[in-house]
Structure formats: structure tokens, C-alpha cells
Amino acid sequence: MRLLAALRRLPSPVTAExxxxxxxxxRRQLYRDVATLRAGGVLIDGAAGFGYTLTEDPALPPQSFSRLETEALMLAVGSLEELGDERLAQAGRDAMARIIATLPDRQARQSMHAIMRSWRMPGDRPEIAVDVDLLRQSCWDETSVTITYRDRRERVSEREILPLGLSYSPTTLMLVGWCLLREDYRTFEVARMERLEAGSTSFRPRRVELLRRYQAMRMAEWEAQKAAERQALEDPPPQPGN
Structure with a gap:
């Protein structure tokens, strides 16, 4: 699977090295794996010393996208470079390579010349020291994590969190969770976590209900804020001398 992903992703022909x-x-194992793929029906052109090209991949059905759809996919995957962590970005690149491998030649060439790109200034996002994969896995498994967290006032605390989901933005990565220390919802900047370990508390199947309540709470806060803004526009403050 890794070899197929590399053949789909890398510019052809790609050397054995x-x-x-x-x-x-x-390299010896690579030659054996190429032979195994060929025996399984994958059409790989080339040979050692010349480079390899994946010409037909039976694992993927044919696909067809409009030029705008291709642009949208390239932009979405490219944005992972700016919003996501490296493992998530690599998964996006591999998935896009699999999609491109199924396109007709003309559309595949269009994907290489997509005009829309995602970009941000270097250094805009703080470095993350903990394992984001562990956070993702804990969300899926619905098990707690324990963290050492330094807040914006530089106060350090130890907490056990029920992780509900990750929120990506151009400037930071946030964890939404239920804090067992405070018995309430909290959001945490992942870059401010100094330590992260898997916990022992399972919250299955509470995650859906906890998320539903959190979303309802945030929606109520948003509606209250909008109502206050509308009221301020309708009732402007009195002018001096009135």
C-alpha cells in the first residue's frame, strides 16, 4: 500500500532509490514488491535504472471531475498544509494522489496546473509539542487524555479531559473537551499542552450527547450576541447635551 501510494504521488518516472x-x-525488497504488484494486475512501466511509472491501477475505479471540481479538491487538500498537522497533510496528499491516478490524462494534467493555492505567512502558527495522532485516536476511541496545560496567564495545571473534537484554524489548533477537573466544557490550544498521555476513562457512548449540548450552548451564545448587537443598533447611546 505504501508503494502504491508513492507511485501515485511522486512525479513519474520515479527511481527505485x-x-x-x-x-x-x-531496494531489494522494493524490486520484490514491484514484482508482487505486477503479478497482482497493477501495470507498472519501467525497470531498475530507468524509473517506474504507474500506468494502470486496478484498485481504483475510473473517475471524472470538471476543471472547477479538480481545483476545489486541490485547494482543499492544499489547505491541510496550512491548517493541519503533518500526518493529516500527508494523508491528504496520498488521498489526492489516488484520485489523480484515476483521472483521464487531460484531467490529470489539469490537476498539476491548478491555479488556486492555499498559503500563509511562515511562522504564523505556534509549534505543537504533543502527539496530535493520540488526540485524534482518543476522540475516535472515546477515551480520556491527561494533559499538562499552560494557559495564557502562564498558569500550569494537570487535567483529565474527555476529548470531543479538534478545531483547525489558520492560527491555531484547538481541542474541545469536557474537563473532569472543572466539570464543564473547555477549549484548549494544543500548542499550550506541555504533556499529553492516554487516560483510562471511557466516555462511550456519551460523546454524541456531549457534543450536541456543546453545540447548542455555543449557538445560544451566538444568538444572544447577535441580539445584543441588533439592540445596540436600534437604541444608540444618547448624544452629549441631550
């Missing part, structure tokens, strides 16, 4: 480095195997 590059493929071996990408898949973290020896």
Missing part, C-alpha cells in the same frame, strides 16, 4: 526511501524499505 526514491521509492525505497519513501517506503522505508531496501
Amino acid at each position: 526514491r521509492l525505497a526511501a519513501e517506503t522505508e524499505i531496501s
Whole structure:
């Protein structure tokens, strides 16, 4: 699977040395894996010393997208470079490579010349020291995590959190969770976590209900804020001398 993903993603023809480095195997093992894929029906052109090109991938059905749909997909995957962590961005690149591998030649060339790009200034996002994969897995498994957290006032606390979801933005990555220390909802900047470990508390199947209540609470706060703004526009403050 790693070899197929690399063949889909890398510019063709790709050398055996590059493929071996990408898949973290020896060149001898790479040659065996290429032979295995060919025996399974995957059409791979080329040979050792010349580079390999994936010409037909039976694992993927044919696809067709309009030029604008291709632009949208490229922009969405490209934005992961700015919003997500490296593992998430790599997953997006692999998925896009699989999609491109199913496109007709003309549409595949269009994807290489997409005009829309996602970009941000370097250094805008703080570095993250903890394992984001562990956070994602804990959300899926519905198990707690324990963290050492430094807030914006530089206060450090130890907490056990029921992680409900991750929120990506151009400037930071946030964790929405139920804090067992405060018995309430809290949002945490992942970059402010100094330590992260898997906890032992399962909250299955409470996650859906906890998320529903959180969303309802935030929606009520948003509606109250909008109502206050409308009221302020309708009742402007009195002018001096009136």
C-alpha cells in the first residue's frame, strides 16, 4: 500500500532509490514488491535504472471531475498544509494522489496546473509539542487524555479531559473537551499542552450527547450576541447635551 501510494504521488518516472526511501524499505525488497504488484494486475512501466511509472491501477475505479471540481479538491487538500498537522497533510496528499491516478490524462494534467493555492505567512502558527495522532485516536476511541496545560496567564495545571473534537484554524489548533477537573466544557490550544498521555476513562457512548449540548450552548451564545448587537443598533447611546 505504501508503494502504491508513492507511485501515485511522486512525479513519474520515479527511481527505485526514491521509492525505497519513501517506503522505508531496501531496494531489494522494493524490486520484490514491484514484482508482487505486477503479478497482482497493477501495470507498472519501467525497470531498475530507468524509473517506474504507474500506468494502470486496478484498485481504483475510473473517475471524472470538471476543471472547477479538480481545483476545489486541490485547494482543499492544499489547505491541510496550512491548517493541519503533518500526518493529516500527508494523508491528504496520498488521498489526492489516488484520485489523480484515476483521472483521464487531460484531467490529470489539469490537476498539476491548478491555479488556486492555499498559503500563509511562515511562522504564523505556534509549534505543537504533543502527539496530535493520540488526540485524534482518543476522540475516535472515546477515551480520556491527561494533559499538562499552560494557559495564557502562564498558569500550569494537570487535567483529565474527555476529548470531543479538534478545531483547525489558520492560527491555531484547538481541542474541545469536557474537563473532569472543572466539570464543564473547555477549549484548549494544543500548542499550550506541555504533556499529553492516554487516560483510562471511557466516555462511550456519551460523546454524541456531549457534543450536541456543546453545540447548542455555543449557538445560544451566538444568538444572544447577535441580539445584543441588533439592540445596540436600534437604541444608540444618547448624544452629549441631550
